[in-house]
Amino acid sequence: LSFSSGDKLLVLSKPSADWWWAELRGVKGYVPASYLRQDSAEGEDNSSEDPWQDEEYFGSYGTLQRLHLEMLSDRSRTETYRQVVLSNSASLKNKVVMDLGCGTGIISLFCAQLAQPSVYAVEASSMAEYTRQLVKQNGCEEVVTVLQGRAEELELPEQVDVLVSEWMGNCLLFEFMVESVLVARDRWLRDGGVMWPSSGALTLVPCQADSYYTEKMAFWERPYGLDFTPLPLAQQEFFTKPKFSHLIEPNDCLAASCDVICLDMYTVQVRDLEEMKGEFHFCVEKSGVFHGFTAWFTVQFESLEKGGAAVELDTGPNSLTHWKQTLFMLDRPVSVNAGDSIRGSVALHRNPIWRRHMTVTLHWNINSGTDDTDSCQVGTKSFPMWR
Numbered sequence: 511l512s513f514s515s516g517d518k519l520l521v522l523s524k525p526s527a528d529w530w531w532a533e534l535r536g537v538k539g540y541v542p543a544s545y546l547r548q549d550s551a552e553g554e555d556n557s558s559e560d561p562w563q564d565e566e567y568f569g570s571y572g573t574l575q576r577l578h579l580e581m582l583s584d585r586s587r588t589e590t591y592r593q594v595v596l597s598n599s600a601s602l603k604n605k606v607v608m609d610l611g612c613g614t615g616i617i618s619l620f621c622a623q624l625a626q627p628s629v630y631a632v633e634a635s636s637m638a639e640y641t642r643q644l645v646k647q648n649g650c651e652e653v654v655t656v657l658q659g660r661a662e663e664l665e666l667p668e669q670v671d672v673l674v675s676e677w678m679g680n681c682l683l684f685e686f687m688v689e690s691v692l693v694a695r696d697r698w699l700r701d702g703g704v705m706w707p708s709s710g711a712l713t714l715v716p717c718q719a720d721s722y723y724t725e726k727m728a729f730w731e732r733p734y735g736l737d738f739t740p741l742p743l744a745q746q747e748f749f750t751k752p753k754f755s756h757l758i759e760p761n762d763c764l765a766a767s768c769d770v771i772c773l774d775m776y777t778v779q780v781r782d783l784e785e786m787k788g789e790f791h792f793c794v795e796k797s798g799v800f801h802g803f804t805a806w807f808t809v810q811f812e813s814l815e816k817g818g819a820a821v822e823l824d825t826g827p828n829s830l831t832h833w834k835q836t837l838f839m840l841d842r843p844v845s846v847n848a849g850d851s852i853r854g855s856v857a858l859h860r861n862p863i864w865r866r867h868m869t870v871t872l873h874w875n876i877n878s879g880t881d882d883t884d885s886c887q888v889g890t891k892s893f894p895m896w897r
C-alpha cells in the first residue's frame with residue numbers, strides 16, 4: 511500500500527511483526543510496520559470506543575432540536591411518506607406494520623390517521639418517551655405501540671406485513687442505519703411482506719461547481735498583493751472530503767445523470783454493504799469545466815396493490831429535501847467539450863472499524879470526442895465520509 515508521511519492508516523490486522531495489513535482511503539494493502547507510529551489521539555482508548563458510536567448517534571436523535579425539526583420541516587420527504595400511506599390506505603387496514611426508527615412517530619401517526627393498521631413504532635433513542643405522549647395526545651394508542659430499544663434487540667409478539675423506515679443517509683448509505691433495517695427484515699418481516707422503501711439508487715453526474723471552487727481557491731491567488739498559491743495544500747484541505755448539503759443547479763450538470771448503485775431492499779444482505787460498486791459512462795452534453803461529481807439518491811415504495819403505482823422520493827437537482835446533494839471535487843478542474851465521454855467506476859467501502867462511515871472512491875477516464883489526438887485523461891480519488 512503506498513502512503514505518504516503524515517497519512518493516517520487504519521491497521522486492520524498484524525499478520526507478522528514486520529508487515530501489517532492496512533487501509534488508506536478505501537485501498538487496502540501491506541505496510542512495513544516500522545514505518546508506522548500509533549497515533550496518540552487515536553490510541554489505545556479508541557479500542558474501547560463503540561464502533562457504532564451509538565451514544566452520540568442516538569443522543570442526537572433524542573432531542574427535537576436539530577434533526578427531528580430538520581426532518582419534519584422537510585416537506586418533500588415527510589409528504590412522500592404520507593403519500594405512501596395514503597395511497598395504500600385501503601390495503602393497509604388490519605395489517606401489522608413496523609415503523610423502524612420512528613423518531614417522533616410521524617410515519618406511525620400517518621398510518622393511524624389514514625389507514626388504521628396495527629403499528630409497532632420502534633425507537634432506540636430517548637425520543638421514544640416523547641413519542642408515547644404524542645401517540646396518546648393524538649388518540650392513537652389503540653393502534654400504535656411504541657417500543658423503546660435498538661430494533662436488532664427487540665422482541666415483537668408477531669411477524670409484520672410491512673416494514674417501513676426512513677433510514678437513508680447522504681449518498682444513500684451513510685450512517686448505515688440500513689443495516690438495522692435488514693436485520694429487522696430477516697427477523698420480523700413475514701414471507702411475502704413489504705419493505706418501504708422497496709428499492710433505492712445512488713445517482714451521479716459530472717458537474718461544474720464554479721462558485722464553490724472560486725470560494726475555496728480564488729482567494730489564495732493574490733491576497734493583499736502577495737502570492738498565496740500553495741494550490742496542492744489548499745486542494746488537499748478543502749477537497750479531501752465530500753461537501754454535504756450541496757445544491758446543484760440543473761445547469762451545472764455536464765451530462766445526463768446515471769444510476770450507479772441499485773439496492774433491492776428484499777434481497778440485499780448486510781455483508782453486501784461492505785463494498786458496493788458501480789460503473790458510469792457519461793456523454794458530455796455541453797462544454798464547460800468539470801469540477802467534480804455530484805451524488806444523490808432516490809428510493810421507491812411499491813404499492814401494496816397488484817399493479818398499483820409506486821411512490822418515489824427523489825433527492826436530486828429538481829427536488830428540495832434536507833439531504834440536498836453531495837459534491838465530490840476533483841483535485842484539479844478539467845475543461846471538457848460537448849461530445850467528450852467520461853467513463854469510470856465508483857466504489858463505496860464501508861469502514862471496517864467505524865461502522866457508520868465509508869470511503870467513496872471514484873475512477874474516471876475522460877476521452878475527447880472531437881480531438882484528433884484522441885487524448886485520454888485518467889483520474890482517481892478517494893473521499894472519506896468521515897472516517
Ligand SMILES: C[S@@+](CC[C@H](N)C(=O)[O-])C[C@H]1O[C@@H](n2cnc3c(N)ncnc32)[C@H](O)[C@@H]1O
Nearest residue numbers: 571581611612613633634635659660661676690
Ligand atoms: C432518520 S430518523 C427518522 C425518524 C422518523 N421516522 C421520521 O421519519 O421523522 C431515524 C430514527 O431511527 C432511529 N434509529 C436508528 N437506528 C435504530 C435502531 N437500530 N433501532 C431503533 N431506532 C433506530 C434514530 O434514533 C432516529 O430517531
